[in-house]
Amino acid sequence: xxxxxxxxxxxxxxxxxxxxxxxxxxxxxxxxxxxxxxxxxxxxxxxxxxxxxxxxxxxxxxxxxxxxxxxxxxxxxxxxxxxxxxxxxxxxxxxxxxxxxxxxxxxxxxxxxxxxxxxxxxxxxxxxxxxxxxxxxxxxxxxxxxxxxxxxxxxxxxxxxxxxxxxxxxxxxxxxxxxxxxxxxxxxxxxxxxxxxxxxxxxxxxxxxxxxxxxxxxxxxxxxxxxxxxxxxxxxxxxxxxxxxxxxxxxxxxxxxxxxxxxxxxxxxxxxxxxxxxxxxxxxxxxxxxxxxxxxxxxxxxxxxxxxxxxxxxxxxxxxxxxxxxxxxxxxxxxxxxxxxxxxxxxxxxxxxxxxxxxxxxxxxxxxxxxxxxxxxxxxxxxxxxxxxxxxxxxxxxxxxxxxxxxxxxxxxxxxxxxxxxxxxxxxxxxxxxxxxxxxxxxxxxxxxxxxxxxxxxxxxxxxxxxxxxxxxxxxxxxxxxxxxxxxxxxxxxxxxxxxxxxxxxxxxxxxxxxxxxxxxxxxxxxxxxxxxxxxxxxxxxxxxxxxxxxxx
Numbered sequence: 001x002x003x004x005x006x007x008x009x010x011x012x013x014x015x016x017x018x019x020x021x022x023x024x025x026x027x028x029x030x031x032x033x034x035x036x037x038x039x040x041x042x043x044x045x046x047x048x049x050x051x052x053x054x055x056x057x058x059x060x061x062x063x064x065x066x067x068x069x070x071x072x073x074x075x076x077x078x079x080x081x082x083x084x085x086x087x088x089x090x091x092x093x094x095x096x097x098x099x100x101x102x103x104x105x106x107x108x109x110x111x112x113x114x115x116x117x118x119x120x121x122x123x124x125x126x127x128x129x130x131x132x133x134x135x136x137x138x139x140x141x142x143x144x145x146x147x148x149x150x151x152x153x154x155x156x157x158x159x160x161x162x163x164x165x166x167x168x169x170x171x172x173x174x175x176x177x178x179x180x181x182x183x184x185x186x187x188x189x190x191x192x193x194x195x196x197x198x199x200x201x202x203x204x205x206x207x208x209x210x211x212x213x214x215x216x217x218x219x220x221x222x223x224x225x226x227x228x229x230x231x232x233x234x235x236x237x238x239x240x241x242x243x244x245x246x247x248x249x250x251x252x253x254x255x256x257x258x259x260x261x262x263x264x265x266x267x268x269x270x271x272x273x274x275x276x277x278x279x280x281x282x283x284x285x286x287x288x289x290x291x292x293x294x295x296x297x298x299x300x301x302x303x304x305x306x307x308x309x310x311x312x313x314x315x316x317x318x319x320x321x322x323x324x325x326x327x328x329x330x331x332x333x334x335x336x337x338x339x340x341x342x343x344x345x346x347x348x349x350x351x352x353x354x355x356x357x358x359x360x361x362x363x364x365x366x367x368x369x370x371x372x373x374x375x376x377x378x379x380x381x382x383x384x385x386x387x388x389x390x391x392x393x394x395x396x397x398x399x400x401x402x403x404x405x406x407x408x409x410x411x412x413x414x415x416x417x418x419x420x421x422x423x424x425x426x427x428x429x430x431x432x433x434x435x436x437x438x439x440x441x442x443x444x445x446x447x448x449x450x451x452x453x454x455x456x457x458x459x460x461x462x463x464x465x466x467x468x469x470x471x472x473x474x475x476x477x478x479x480x481x482x483x484x485x486x487x488x489x490x491x492x493x494x495x496x497x498x499x500x501x502x503x504x505x506x507x508x509x510x511x512x513x514x515x516x517x518x519x520x521x522x523x524x525x526x527x528x529x530x531x532x533x534x535x536x537x538x539x540x541x542x543x544x545x546x547x548x549x550x551x552x553x
Contacts (some may be wrong), residue, residue: 022332029040031362034106039098043167046139051090055083061230061281112163120139128152132177134301148174196364199280207273208266217265277351304344308332310468310494312362314373318460326358331495372463374448381515384503385438392434396426443501450516452501462499468492472513472521488513
């Protein structure tokens with residue numbers, strides 16, 4: 001097992017030498033004769049500032065909401081008293097946490113002992129440690145501190161697979177990172193060490209093209225209305241907006257507000273990009289460890305052991321794809337699907353950059369002369385296009401039909417016009433997206449990798465090492481069976497756990513799976529009748545009148 005966690009009442013004595021004795025916590029029977037260390041006490045200053053900020057952000061709007069109802073003097077006095085009590089409580093709890101927290105790194109294990117009411121002793125075998133990440137927000141950076149996250153790369157163990165030291169000095173964090181990852185470096189230096197990619201300020205032009213822009217635009221509008229409500233001027237804000245756009249049609253006013261919101265969202269997206277990716281650098285360190293360093297105010301240092309790497313994913317959201325850009329994510333064990341979906345998560349190796357550069361970085365990360373994500377892909381049958389067009393048309397017509405039905409039942413002409421307009425606007429867009437989704441489908445084999453691609457709003461091209469495939473899942477619905485299509489999912493222990501080739505021809509798809517990992521699917525297939533001298537048609541060994549699912553591995 002990679003980890004161990006045990007709890008005991010905090011009142012239990014630590015041995016004759018106490019917690020700071022020669023043997024440290026655990027007394028003379030400790031497994032390793034290594035000095036236990038304390039976390040940095042300057043964490044208390046960080047707690048004061050962060051708790052004070054939270055109290056101010058919550059307390060000021062609540063206090064102002066009493067304006068006009070009661071005398072403000074007593075309200076402010078009560079607010080200040082409660083705020084000081086909350087800050088003092090936070091500092092006291094953090095002081096107890098620091099008092100009862102110790103860590104040490106020995107030849108065999110990294111250990112953390114913590115707890116106030118109950119002492120928790122957690123231990124990770126150094127042989128299973130796969131990542132040591134350093135994170136420092138502005139307050140920690142001001143004090144020269146970092147948070148250290150030591151992980152084994154295992155998802156099933158949950159928090160027991162990670163030790164978090166909050167905080168230690170930056171020099172101590174770097175020492176721990178080098179020491180804990182030096183195990184892999186004993187095999188000799190790599191000829192591919194050094195910088196793989198570094199920040200190009202011109203990449204910032206891709207920041208407003210992400211879906212973050214629209215989310216920030218909506219958040220900005222909501223924030224304006226919420227703050228105006230706190231101060232009791234929401235109606236004044238609405239009247240002011242009406243005065244500004246007086247004389248404009250409703251459609252023009254809506255379009256103008258959307259434009260203003262998108263402009264505000266673009267500014268927010270630019271600021272967010274600068275915060276996340278400033279000083280970005282992707283490096284390969286001795287022993288085969290990939291390290292990503294980035295961040296303006298909050299700095300992050302993320303390490304990924306190449307032994308965990310099973311492939312790469314070149315991600316192209318629609319806005320980035322139209323501008324010829326893409327980002328590169330790692331497909332690695334110990335990274336969850338949520339990590340992959342996060343555009344600035346621990347799996348992201350390269351932010352949005354020109355597609356050509358993304359392919360080059362993917363090739364260097366995989367140590368290949370040419371990236372497998374750029375190989376020509378086999379197209380899928382036309383039946384797959386028909387399925388996507390039918391889905392798109394159904395989705396586009398649903399709201400239009402609802403409006404038309406309501407217009408007919410309620411005898412409201414406006415609803416009828418809206419239904420017709422919705423159909424006229426959505427149908428061409430839906431069909432265009434469906435055709436693009438079909439063109440995005442593809443699969444191929446390239447040396448040691450199988451490659452699958454799909455998606456339109458978020459197109460993903462995954463190159464997965466064939467040796468990392470542990471099974472195949474074959475899905476075939478009733479409609480797919482009639483069209484002669486199947487969906488093949490390569491199962492792996494890395495990333496999203498499964499990567500699918502959607503709506504591929506049945507015979508072609510099963511042959512692809514068998515060729516990718518010989519012997520894995522073959523025993524589950526039967527050969528249909530064929531003319532003499534011709535090869536039979538491969539199909540799943542079991543079929544029936546309902547949707548089917550066949551798994552091998």
